[in-house]
Amino acid sequence: MAAASEYDHFADIYQVWTDTAASTTANLAFYVDTYLKTEGPVVELGVGDGRIAVAAAARRRSMIGVDLSQAMLDRCRARAAGAGVLDRLTLLHADFRSFQLDEPADLIALPYHSLGHLVALDDKRRAIAHVFSQLAPGGRFVFDDFFMTPGLMDHMRKVQLRAEYRSATGADTLLWVTSLVDETTQSIRVVTWEDELDAAGMQVARRYRRLSLSWLEPAQARTLLTEAGFAIESCFGDFAGTPFAEGTAHEQIWIARRPA
Numbered sequence: 001m002a003a004a005s006e007y008d009h010f011a012d013i014y015q016v017w018t019d020t021a022a023s024t025t026a027n028l029a030f031y032v033d034t035y036l037k038t039e040g041p042v043v044e045l046g047v048g049d050g051r052i053a054v055a056a057a058a059r060r061r062s063m064i065g066v067d068l069s070q071a072m073l074d075r076c077r078a079r080a081a082g083a084g085v086l087d088r089l090t091l092l093h094a095d096f097r098s099f100q101l102d103e104p105a106d107l108i109a110l111p112y113h114s115l116g117h118l119v120a121l122d123d124k125r126r127a128i129a130h131v132f133s134q135l136a137p138g139g140r141f142v143f144d145d146f147f148m149t150p151g152l153m154d155h156m157r158k159v160q161l162r163a164e165y166r167s168a169t170g171a172d173t174l175l176w177v178t179s180l181v182d183e184t185t186q187s188i189r190v191v192t193w194e195d196e197l198d199a200a201g202m203q204v205a206r207r208y209r210r211l212s213l214s215w216l217e218p219a220q221a222r223t224l225l226t227e228a229g230f231a232i233e234s235c236f237g238d239f240a241g242t243p244f245a246e247g248t249a250h251e252q253i254w255i256a257r258r259p260a
């Protein structure tokens with residue numbers, strides 16, 4: 001049985017979160033396209049609410065989704081059922097570091113900075129080595145991570161009004177976010193809060209949530225991939241496929257292959 005996940009307490013606002021995020025349109029198109037171009041079994045680690053996997057399934061791509069959060073998997077199942085593609089999804093309640101596939105995959109993807117939920121470098125190392133073990137020879141591992149810059153740190157540390165919406169119970173709600181960013185440990189503590197307002201605009205409730213994140217420096221990502229046995233095919237600096245360059249990159253997007 002997989003352990004409980006921080007995302008069990010985040011699942012009900014996840015869609016508002018992704019609908020209002022800067023990079024979700026570009027990363028959605030990139031990953032769906034990558035899944036559709038792959039011939040054999042495709043796995044999305046940290047499948048979440050199926051934002052990407054269900055879009056791929058709607059284009060006839062069968063998918064295996066792995067997630068540690070039962071609440072996120074429940075949302076994924078509901079989303080797939082709503083889109084009429086539940087039969088194309090196999091969902092596994094498991095950890096990045098220990099999921100077991102029935103057959104080796106041709107593609108394992110880990111979208112949307114999700115490797116960063118493993119904060120310790122050693123856990124990332126274990127996850128990458130485990131991904132390698134679950135790939136067919138010649139299979140690919142694709143993931144993205146933050147490319148952390150002073151500008152991105154400043155942005156994350158600001159208090160931002162993320163969304164204004166009606167909650168599931170119909171409450172007028174403001175969603176706020178800020179982050180504690182620790183350069184020494186390369187870790188990020190995301191803190192969100194929702195304010196529920198009455199008809200006069202007075203706050204009637206506030207709920208806080210927190211998520212643990214982290215980032216790799218590009219040299220660390222390269223080392224972890226190489227140590228695990230991967231051959232690195234590409235590193236992009238954005239989801240349009242621009243080659244990674246320190247001066248211009250917005251993300252680090254790694255394409256690595258298990259040698260045939």
Ligand SMILES: C[S@@+](CC[C@H](N)C(=O)[O-])C[C@H]1O[C@@H](n2cnc3c(N)ncnc32)[C@H](O)[C@@H]1O
Binds near residue numbers: 068096
């Ligand atoms: C940022 S969300 C990404 C969801 C989806 N891939 C997307 O792009 O919208 C990260 C997901 O990874 C899952 N997750 C975090 N740590 C995990 C772990 N160690 N093993 C498996 N899933 C994990 C979370 O439960 C969450 O659903």
